[in-house]
Amino acid sequence: MIKDEIKNLIEKAIKDFTKELVSFSVEMPSDKNNGDYSTNVALILSKKLGKNPAEVANEIKEKIGENKLFSKIEVAGPGFVNFFVADKVFIDILKDVDKNYGKTKSFDHSKKIIIDYTDPNPFKEFHIGHLMSNAIGESLSRIFEFQGAKIKRVCYQGDVGLHVASVIAEKLWTQKDDEIGVWVDGLSGTAIAYVGGVKRSKEDSEFTEFVKKVNKKIYDRTDPEVNKLYDSGKELSLKHFDEIYKKLGTKFDWLIFESETGPVGKRIVEKGLKNEIFERGDKGSIIFKGEEYGLHTRVFINSEGLPTYEAKDLGLAEIKYKKYKYDKSVIITGNEVNDYFKVMLCAMDKVLPDLAKKTKHISHGMLRLPEGKMSSRTGKVITGESLIEQVQELVKEKIKDRNLSEQESKEIIESVAIGAIRYSILKQSAGSDIIYDFDKSISFDGDSGPYLQYAYTRAQSVLQKAKDEGVKTSFKKLPSEITQLEKMISYFPEAILRAEQNYEPHFIALYLTELAGIFNNYYSKNKIVDVADELSPYRIALTEAFSVVMKNGLWMLGIKTLKKM
């Protein structure tokens, strides 16, 4: 990367000024009049030396001297050193663009990473919040994968616990004789029972007691009717989830269930109790006193002797490590569990210290509707599938007059719809909430997934034309001056690195949107394929490089590219 080279040059240059380590930045100024790269090193250094910043900047400029990397170096503003990179440098990068372009060589990423995301619960709906988790998790997986890490994808699902118990209890409570033990409405039956069960627990304490009993039966599997409802309901859910994953293009290596993590977690907590990491709470529960670490107390084993979510998460860490000796474990969840996670990780640090150090919790905001919070407990949800379907309908409407084969249409509808949804999630930083506005998320103008896909498709169309007309790529004849497009292509590795280091796919989305805009501008100003123009081979090469970058970038966002749209 050019940035690293500049950083090295500066570090060498300032050795004569100070022996101390100076932390300075090299950045890309938004205003290109301030160079391609700029450093604030003189501003930082001048304070230590007690000198005028501009003077220091000039001395650094002299020290760096002539270098074929730059066309010029300038001192500007309060003491910035601005680097104008020579055109040749960008063209050399362009020449080297291949399918691995963007991979950071220095990065130690032959790492083993296990990443846990999506995590829908059987018996409940797959709602748009899961879509959000999936978009972020899948993208992070691919970013790491692209850098060379060995990734295992895990989907952790709550197949036991009170939420499941209330579904089964509600069904048992309300079912008619002719439907004993069967889910008459399929998957929606379980989701309806969930809503009903939650409502009933609030109103009827007798029912709440019944839910607890059912919960215990689910764990110990002593009741055949409960078992039957449970097994068939879980199977329905999993089959349904599988169809969604297929649409989304996610393939999990392992599905892990709370029914597996529960017993393991319970054992870990009981051992921790002996070692006085955990203690007894009210009514025989086992708790972790977070207050000693500035956190709050949480129950790990409840008074029924059953493991809670907390204990299960400890078990999950151990099970994952048994399956895969990971260097890093990434867990994606909603941010409403942030405080909970701090306590759980604190407890993990005491009972499973090695694993706790390898665990990274990434949380995303909520997907909220303009009119209020979405909750599966009240039934006010938009399911993942219904959203996908609605967006697909809009794409269908848009392409209905085009001359496309059935296969082409199907591919376009699916890819564009998923791309639009994924992009609307990944275009902003993961931590904050997304106000989900239907009309805007399905608009395909401007800052959107289809905008990126369209730019790629245009490039493909150009490349096809070049092929048809027999114009080949070449760097023999170069333009007198390069454009923003060449420069933007050279920034791709930096965008990936930033996304990866911050666990933030939106840096890639941001980059690609800017890149697509620059390409669209280039496209409108230049005729790329022109047999009569001696610059045409270069323009085609540039278009090809753009294509590769856009394709790889979109892949990292989990968005498919199309030849036609």
Added chain:
RNA sequence: GCCCUCGUAGUUCAAUGGAUAGAAUAGAACCCUUCUAAGGUUUAGAUGUUGGUUCGAUUCCAACCGAGGGCACCA
């Protein structure tokens, strides 16, 4: 009450302590006899309030105002 997040154009989002705070949408005006107009060009508009640290603050600190989330047997 305590803890955590967050307040940026009308709206939805950007901005690794840096230079004139960027986009997109909605508005106004243009551009299809050049490779897909799902496109391009031009134009107007914003850092909640009050202090502090700094050569420099949207960014760090404090207080206040406002929004969301969490705080013992749900996940």
